[in-house]
Amino acid sequence: MSRDYSLGEIAAYLGGELRGDAETRIIGLNTLQSAGEGQLSFLANPKYVKYLSGSLAEAVLLTADTAKTFKGCCIVVRDPYLAYAQISAWFDASQKKSFGIHATASIHAAATVADDVYIGPNVVVEADANIDSGCHLEANSFVGAGSSIGANSFVGANVSIYHDVEIGSGAIIHSGAVVGADGFGIAPKPDGGWQKIHQIGGVTIGDNVEIGACTSIDRGALQDTRVGNGVKLDNHVQIAHNAVVGDNTAMAAYSGLAGSAEVGSNCILAGDVCVVGHIKVCDNVQITARTLVTKSITEPGSYSSGATPLMPTAEWRRNSVRIGQLDKIARTVNKLNKE
Amino acid sequence: MSRDYSLGEIAAYLGGELRGDAETRIIGLNTLQSAGEGQLSFLANPKYVKYLSGSLAEAVLLTADTAKTFKGCCIVVRDPYLAYAQISAWFDASQKKSFGIHATASIHAAATVADDVYIGPNVVVEADANIDSGCHLEANSFVGAGSSIGANSFVGANVSIYHDVEIGSGAIIHSGAVVGADGFGIAPKPDGGWQKIHQIGGVTIGDNVEIGACTSIDRGALQDTRVGNGVKLDNHVQIAHNAVVGDNTAMAAYSGLAGSAEVGSNCILAGDVCVVGHIKVCDNVQITARTLVTKSITEPGSYSSGATPLMPTAEWRRNSVRIGQLDKIARTVNKLNKE
Amino acid sequence: MSRDYSLGEIAAYLGGELRGDAETRIIGLNTLQSAGEGQLSFLANPKYVKYLSGSLAEAVLLTADTAKTFKGCCIVVRDPYLAYAQISAWFDASQKKSFGIHATASIHAAATVADDVYIGPNVVVEADANIDSGCHLEANSFVGAGSSIGANSFVGANVSIYHDVEIGSGAIIHSGAVVGADGFGIAPKPDGGWQKIHQIGGVTIGDNVEIGACTSIDRGALQDTRVGNGVKLDNHVQIAHNAVVGDNTAMAAYSGLAGSAEVGSNCILAGDVCVVGHIKVCDNVQITARTLVTKSITEPGSYSSGATPLMPTAEWRRNSVRIGQLDKIARTVNKLNKE
Structure with a gap:
């Protein structure tokens, strides 16, 4: 299934300087230690420099600095890790399926679905939903009434998108993710027990957002829960009702925002970071693994709590x-x- | 889709005293800061009192005390937050679907399904299952053999309910939730590795229980895992085999009970609270975020561990x-x- | 549905010594406190010895030592807990379904499916996938292109298995689990935001692995994420890209391995243990609940951090x-x- 490419076209795409034969065919990517014939590798982390000279890779993505003493075939780029990321799509064997709507899909007559989409078996698209051009909806996924999914988005198998959820273009939503379930809104009753607060807000998600497997983004209580452009969420993430995630913020597995918490742009939350409700984290903040953010953060920088020494x-x-x-x-x- | 209501009928429903024109039409709910024409708001948290005088809300739910100095239209109630919760259902745009069973649903001939239910596309109901009156089973949900779902329950898309699970009336079960999967039962074998312990108990869930997205409630090893009436579980909650959750207890996201842990009635577990196996927490206990409950709690009150200062x-x-x-x-x- | 068995055949299967009437019929298993007529019980934990003399169980699995003073009917075995585990399958009411492929299943013409399998309603098996003999695929589950599932495996309802995932024989994969979603691979772009790293590795899972509800195992970035033989994963577990789980290791709920973390064989990770990326944990390590493993562990033993006293x-x-x-x-x- 996978194609092969010439080193020349790869170097051109990456804007790098090729030191070697432009006609060499590349059939895959691999690490320095494991790469073999026909495989392209990269040196991004200085601690792997020891593997460079012995690598059997056909060619390596290097910085000008590391390329100086390297005798093999290489492409010199500013940022080898970024270059590897950019070229990785060329070697992705998970081919997009041909456009078409499977006979078993249930598309409501009042839904709007572009012509050039793939809609797999048993996919359900409810009334007034909108599926834009180039979208892939994998088998058994669900898009509720009035929700819209922007162009060229991927919705994995068994994804659940509730009603009145707006998702931008270029989204990647992995299996088991749930967008738009009710926020956890309950009010104590005088005689004990809880009165449900109906969650009448929605969810607004920007462009180029990735949502990991088993991740949940709840709908807002009154207004929308908001996820900005370029946000990357790993697996098992929880975005509670009315939380706000700023543009290009990344959250690793198990990290979560409680109700109405706001995290700014370009933040990085490591694994299992939780932000309590109704506080704000400003832009450009990094938070280390397992930190509980109990108060607002107003200055960029790195913050921590919780993770005590292993012994x-x-x-x-x-x-x-x-x-x-x-x-x-x-x-x-x-x-x-x-x- | 959404209806509008007169202030008079809203005040009557809430048992509140209307100070304003009973004929005023209300089309929605909103916060004090964001509410505009035709919207009803509320003042529950004293820290938002500063937004009251400038609010553009058509009317506000207030206590007698806060109403004293308020010149606008208001409904005086004992508990504005509860009143807002009570009226929220009136403005919920997620309309229940019309009753009927979708042509693509697979209902076993030996299942019992009430006439007045909505069963969406690709829903599977196995043998001897029982779906009571007024239930809504959303697309691609699964109800295993011998399980029963009480009247007026909502089962979201892609919910999985295993065999022999008993769920009371008025349940709300969100997408991605799993009820009745095997508990984590394994016994070490003398030559290494693990012998599976088949989980032959079931799950019993009371009335008016809400189960969040991606939440799991495992079946019991020998007897049932039990969740009481009025229990509210947020997303990513884990209830392990043979755990017991008392009536009206609320558990926020990522909170979990290990095997055979018992939590009493009217408890509140904040986010990421975990209770280790085989211990008991008495009634009326509050546990702060990220606490690990390592021993039984026998006195009501608030308990903590774990969350250290952010810096x-x-x-x-x-x-x-x-x-x-x-x-x-x-x-x-x-x-x-x-x- | 459930069968009954004679004490004689049970004792023979367990290789135990029967002290009582071999013709006695056993219809179920239960705890010492709750067992009644026709039920078999066991004494594994010394703290339950107080319930032995008063138990109404028809027979009890005991060690030679505890059997000495017991006057009732018993089967003497080396390890009563293991014996209970071994016999538990006989009393599992969740009958395997008859073989057959439901009319609503979508099996790609280029998939290979053994004759003796159960494939439920709305199951989707894509091109070049392979479903081996004796497998049960429950309703609404999904198996992507090129993936294979070994003999006698169980795949629960709403499970999602992406493309190019290899799963051994005897697997038990619970509802909501996701295997083979993209790892969380992103590279920072010079002008802000993130470049996705396509995840072109797969997932390799050994034989006799159990995967809990809502658990995710991501595919590798370049090479495969690997889970060994006999591994047992509870619910809400996260195995990130290129992580390695050694044979017979057990991980309780919410425990997770970050990218490229390696855990050896025969390890036990209690609930909510997280292992940071790119470190190694050697064989035979136990890690207590909520520990964050921030550095490699090179000696077998028990390790901890994080869980501070409850108060x-x-x-x-x-x-x-x-x-x-x-x-x-x-x-x-x-x-x-x-x-």
């Missing part, structure tokens, strides 16, 4: 129990220090 | 490393204090 | 704030200690 369990127990005594310890230290 | 990463590293020295520090402090 | 919230706040002062406290202690 043998017995040692951890001895130290952990002291955390419960910490206030007393601190008071004693203060007292001793004063004396 | 710049460099500062966190300096402090975090000290946690690994904490036992030694504490011993030194004790020694110095004795001296 | 009333007010007390926690007093202690927690001191964590932010810990470096200062430690310096003061050191100074005082030197003086």
Whole structure:
């Protein structure tokens, strides 16, 4: 299925300088350690430089600096990692399917579906939904009433998109993701128990957003939950009702925003970072794994909490129990220090 | 699609005192800051009182106290947040579908399905399952053999309900949720590896339970996993085999109960709270975000662990490393204090 | 539906010594406290020995030691918990369905499907996929192009398996699980935003692997993500691209491996354990709940971090704030200690 390409056309596409034979055929990508005949590799992380000279790769993407002492075939680019990312699409074996609507799909008569789309078996598109040009909706996915999906988007198998959700162009939504389920809105009743707050807002998602497997983005209580352009969400992410994710922010697996939390643009949330409700994180903030963001962050930079040192369990127990005594310890230290 | 209502009928429904024109038409709900013509708002959180006087809302739900100085149109109620929750259903644009069974649904001949239900495309209902009056089963959902779903329940698209699961009336089960998958039961084999323990219990869920997107409730090993009446589960919640959730308890996103853990009634578990296996939490307990409940709780109240202060990463590293020295520090402090 | 068995045949299957009437009929399994007529129970945990003498179980699985003083009917086995696990399959009411392919299933003409399989309603099997003998694919599940599923595997309703995923024999994959979605691969662009790295590796999963509900295993960036034989994954687990899980390792709910993390064989990760990217955990390691594994582990044993003592919230706040002062406290202690 996969095509092969000449080094010359690859170098031209990447805007890199080819040092080697432009006619050499490249059939795949691989790491320096594993690459073999016909495979292109790259050196992005300095710690892998030790694998460069022994690599059997047909050619390597290098910076001008690393290329200096390299005797093999290479393409010199400014950023080898970015160049590898750019060329990766050429070697993606997951071919887009031919356009067409499978006979078992249920498309409501009042839905608007472009001609050049792939709609797989058992896909359901409800009334007033809009599926734009170039979209691929994989098998058993669901698009609720009044929702729209922008051009050239991919919706994986078993994805659920509720009603009145607006998704921009170029989206990639992976299997098991849920967009537009009710936010967790409940009000305590005087006699005990909870009164459901109907979630009458929607979800607005910008262009070029990727949504990972089993990730959920809830609809807003009154206004929309908002995800900006270029946002990248990993698997098992939770975006609660009325949360806001700024443009180009990336959130790794298990990271979540509680209700009405706002995260700015160009932020990076590592795995399992949770942001509590109704606080704001400004632009250009990085947050390390497993941090609980309990208050607003107003200055760009890197922030942390929570992740304590790894150690043998017995040692951890001895130290952990002291955390419960910490206030007393601190008071004693203060007292001793004063004396 | 959405209807409009008179202020008079809204006030009557809420049992509130209307101060304004009963004939005024209300077409929607919104926040104080965003509400405009024809929209009803509410003041629940004192920190938003600053937005009251400038609000363009057609009318506002207020307490007698906040209404005193308010010159606009309002409905005086005991609890404006509850009143907003109660009236929210009137403005929910996600119309229930007309009753009927889609031609592509697969309903087993030995299943019992009430006449007045909506069953969407590709829904599968297996043998001996029972779907009660007023239920809505959205597209591509699955109900396994012998399971029953009580009256007026909503089952979202791509929900999976395994065999022999009993769900009460008024349930709301969001897309991607899984009820009745096998509990994580494995026994170590003498020669290494694991012997699966078949999970032969079921799941029993009470009335008026909401289950969030991508939430899982496992079936019991021998007896049933049990979820009480009025329980509200957010997204990505995990209820392991034989866990018990008491009536009206609410669990926010990522909170989970390990096997055979029991949480009482009227508890609130904030986000990412995990309760380890085989322990009990009594009624009326609140647990703050990201707490790991490692031992039983026998007294009502608020409990915590885990969430440490947020700070710049460099500062966190300096402090975090000290946690690994904490036992030694504490011993030194004790020694110095004795001296 | 469920069959009944004689104590004699059960004892023979387990290789145990029967003390009682071999003709006694057993219709089910239950705990010591709840078992009644016709039910078999077991004593595995010494803390339940108090329930033994009063149990109404028809027979009990016991060790030679606990059997000494027991007057009732019992089967003496080396490991009662393992014996219970082994016999549990006999009492599993979730009958495997008869072989056959439902009329609504969409099986691509270029897929290879064994004759003796069950393929439920709306199941989709794409081109060049291979479904081996004895497999059960439940309703609305999806198997992408070129993927293969080994003999006697169970694929739950609404499971999504992407293209080019290889799964061994005897797999159990629960509803909502996603195998082969794109890894979270993005490269920063010089002008801001992210360049997607197409994930051109696959997923290789060994034999006898169980994958829990809502669990995701991403495909590799260049090479395959690998899950060994006998691996057991609970619900909401995340295996990121190019991670490696060694044979017979078990991971409880919410535990996750970041990209290229490697965990050895026979490890046990408790709930919510996360392993950061590009590190290695050796064989025979146990990691306690909620630990963040931030560095490689090279010696077998038990490791921990993170889970601090549970306490009333007010007390926690007093202690927690001191964590932010810990470096200062430690310096003061050191100074005082030197003086």
